[in-house]
Amino acid sequence: MAGWGAMQTQGFNVFRLSRIVAALSATSAPIVFTFAVLQAAGNPDVLAQALGLQILAQLAALLVSGPLIDRLNRKWFLVAMQAAAGTTWACFAVVLLAGDPPGAVFPAFGGLTGLVSGLNGPATQSVLSHLVAREELKSKLADLRIALNTVSVIAPVAAGILLGVAPAGAVVLGLAAANLASALQLLRLPAMKAERPAVVARTADAGRGPLLPAWFWAAVAGTALMNVLWAGYYQLNGPVILRDTSTAPELAWGIASAALGAGMVLGGIVFKRVTFAKPRSTPLLLLAGKALPLAVLGLWPHPALLAFAAFCTGVMLEAFVVNFHAQLQLGVPGHFLGTAYSLDAFVGMALMPAGYALAASGSLDRAGSQLAAAGVTAFLALAAWFAVRMARDAGKVPERV
Template sequence: MRTDERSAPAAAPARLWDDFNRFWLSQSCAQTAGQVLYYAYPLIAAALLGLDPAEIAITTSLQFLPTLVMTPIGGMIVDRVNRRVLLLVCHLGRAALLALAAVLAAGGQLSTPMFWVLVTATGAISSVADLTTLAVIPQVSPKGEILAANSKMQLTLSVAQVVGPALAGVLIGLSGAGVLGAIAGVFTLGAVLSLRARLHLGERVATTESWWSRFTRGARVVRSSPLLRALLVQGGLFNFFEQALITLYLIHALRVLGMSTTTVGLLLGVGAFGSVAGAAAASRLAARMKRTHVMAWAMGFASLAPCALPLSPAGSPYPAAALAALAFFAYGVGLTVFNVHSIAVRHESVAAEYQGRVGAVYRFFAFGGTALGAAFAGWLTSWFPPDTAMWIPCVGLVAALLLFVRSLGRLPDAG
């Protein structure tokens, strides 16, 4: 029995999904290319350029650092230009950079500084592309079908996260740095397919706002809504403590539990399979529970499941791996269900002309929390062994969850 007072909207006729499906196909190509590229960069750094561990770490960080810089600016760009054209530019821009790098690599001229410039540039473009994608979803979705549309987008991303590591490894094994050319081709295909999707733009509202007012509009929109504020705070806290816990677990698994890097990679992949299951279940849960209840339960799974990781028994690799696999799977299910519903809340409650800037606020806090969480894990290892240190972010995850549930319970329509 549905406990939400809202009635479930009737399913949209298949033809009304045409524009979304065209956009979805285009973004499936872009998301797959992006995930393969994410794993290909450190593999190229290690296997082809021969960089040392510190330089590989720099390579990985350069994929995310542009997000913190570009996200606030990107939010304004997304809200002020034609989003269809912006996505096209982002896809073709990454394709051009990767194709150029592939040509340089084939001639043995891809140096480490040039490689890092490539990583930084594609990271900056990807941050804008991700914001644009989120802002476009309400413009291509049938009326009343935002939740279903977000579920489909998250499902594609989850599948890409499953196949990304394996595909990156296989392509590098077959073609070396030629993988960059292959990824460029997929981005180009995504750009071509995006031309077939029509965006329901509506009328643009003229504004006389100052630059600073436009820049801070996203933060003011979030501040004005108790639910949006609760989601923002929970997202930042969760990413901080979750990243700290995962970082500490990786150290613990490799140094204390004696797992191989392959085993650890497979365990993390189980979380991606959980994400696929979560994306498939998100819409069904909406028909049975109130949205705030779904988000609370989903965040409970995402926050409590990783707290089983410190319980992994040393000296028993198979039980430890089984426990971690269950934890990562449940974590993947919960986090994806939460993401589907929280993004749907933003799409439904925020005006179209502010979607880019509001999305930028959330992504800034999300990536900022992730970066600080990794640094926090490093600081903890200077004071405690990893197995002991893991309990500290576990306590943080539980405390953040309780704060989130309390915030939802205080909403005017809670119940």
């Protein structure tokens, strides 16, 4: 048993280091790709095409990534996807450094990066329960997310600075190096079976119910609808409102984004040790905090107040994320976790364009629209909490972590 515990600790440490290195690329990639395309193509339409194909390819990959990871060797799938990401970015860097690439190159690379991201996401999310003992899963998950959220605060700023002093191709080459280094680190992972014996035993004890229980679908539906409003009335409307009300909108939005990430870091630290009596349902109530920045943008979009609201939202959002992922990995059989994560990501991403369209419609004045979105967000958090509490099959596996 001591040997197995030491192997688990080593496996988690290897995985965490790999994810941190990969996060240097993943959290910088949006800003690097955007400005690399704008600098090389000089045409916003090309950027729109590239980002559109990136989303479509990611959604298509999510449809197959979960079943693939659940049926293939997890370790080698992770290594292959991380190496594929590094190779894709390396090829893009070569094209940029060679100079004067044709416009069709950028949508093609957008599609490739989206494809690899869609295949890689569920794989990295579903592996933790194969590396960590049940009683340590929530704590280790929080440790991992604290590290990744810290990187998400620092790396985009560093990427922006580098883009100002170095060619975009050179910065993209750095993204490739980070992904390839992550792949090499993953080679040190221990072999992972399809599912742990403890999970099999719990599944057998729970009976022959559905592998994805009702509480999962209730939580996914509720969070997906909230993400629709967040995409439209925060991610889209936020920069637009600051452009009209702030003298330095780029700085104000950057500070708000950093504040959200910093709040998530603090949330991970706090809720690593906080245990809810109903960890599948209670944290959903905290998602009502996503209404705060929406309301601030409608009533008084002062940069300092928006940053404070984003920080508070980050703390509450992380409380939900840590508990949701822990409960998912504890309550779903290991051989079905990849599918669960791919479905969760697909539903959330597929509905985001509806949020953009809804926010762009402008059926109400700005303040009215933002306050309506804030109110509906709070209502959806309450509705999702109620739906999960009413999901009786949640009781088949003890909720307390």
